[in-house]
Amino acid sequence: MKRHLQCLRNEAIDGVTAQRIREYESKTGVTVSLPVPVEQIVEQVLGLDFDWDEIEELPGEQILGGLDAVNKKILLNEKHTALFDSKPGLLRSTIGHEAGHYDIDIDRAKLMHPTLPGMDFAPSIAKRHAKKSDRVIEILLDRAASDPRAAKLLQQIKDGQDTAEQRSAVDRYQSSLLMPDWLMREAAERIDIAKWTNLYRLAEEAQVNISNLTVRLRRLGLIYLRDGDKTIYRSEDEFTGQKSLF
Template identity: 25%
Template sequence: MIVEHTYGLEILWEPIDEPPGTKVLGALAPSLKRIVLNDRHLAMFEGFVGPERFTLAHELAHWIYDAEMSGQGTLDFDTPDQTFCYWRESDSIDETTRLRELNANKLAAHLILPDDLVRAANLDQVLANFRDTARHWGVSLTTLRIKLDTLGLLDSGDRQQLGTLGL
């Protein structure tokens, strides 16, 4: 609702081309005020909690940072149907794009997992019920682990415990 009603961005499901060996979950088409979710991964979006929300928040962050804050670098709104998407595995990503991706990930994490919410939770209960907590908060296990680590809430024992979950 935030994406569509507050920011007036349209959300569509369409196939997005992917370079070999990469996974592109979403993209922003700024001149069309559109976020495109890659319908090639619909089963993954439907089968796992978190990726759809994070992808929408990530693309919204691109809209906020790159369209409204010129200091972040601007997107080209004069090119009709231009869609912007990048992937982490790209060796050719320039410093401006790297900064855009980093900022989009950080804002997305703050939107879907506010710091105060995470800090207010009982960490022992979160760790003991990690999967249920992630599901209840509507995020992936990886997103939750990264958030806890970023906030400095995990010690080496906690990281080792989460490592048994493959995180």
């Protein structure tokens, strides 16, 4: 049975990722700080391995990585190594995203048991070919732009996509894993996060992109941003107070 991801509140996801970090700290005797050692946590706590492979893509599809859940592997698409290199934090967020699928999305117990013909455990599973291993794999896919001109192509891509609930939950998972609540609050106490220069430094320290960081800080209630307004406020009340001065 597919989990009801839409019911997972931010606090619940924060609790799961905090537990994974604490498990890692207990195993290694290391206190986690920024940047969070996401690869080591995924390997040592969740028991997932990593493979770089060339994953086939449909026309208009961009697959950064996928989860081979049965074999407990996160697959990273070597077609996009240049993109990973050019966008700091993208590889880490992709790993965190796939770890989220494994940790809070799929029914791992069901993976070990055969299903009736035509009954998949989740609609986001798609078959793609991995060239190095020369096998067809079933993976939960991340994808980007699609071709709006071809309705049939769009449906082909859509058939393998994460649902909105899945994207929200696993994206919140990766954000929470890479930027734990207590480390973000500690950062907010030692630096002025109402300044963009400091936020960019914090993003570099956490090894995430600036968009991922600002979304996380907003979700934690540490900053408030208005669409189209580049000013950073510490809360909505601060914004309302500033607005009343004009």
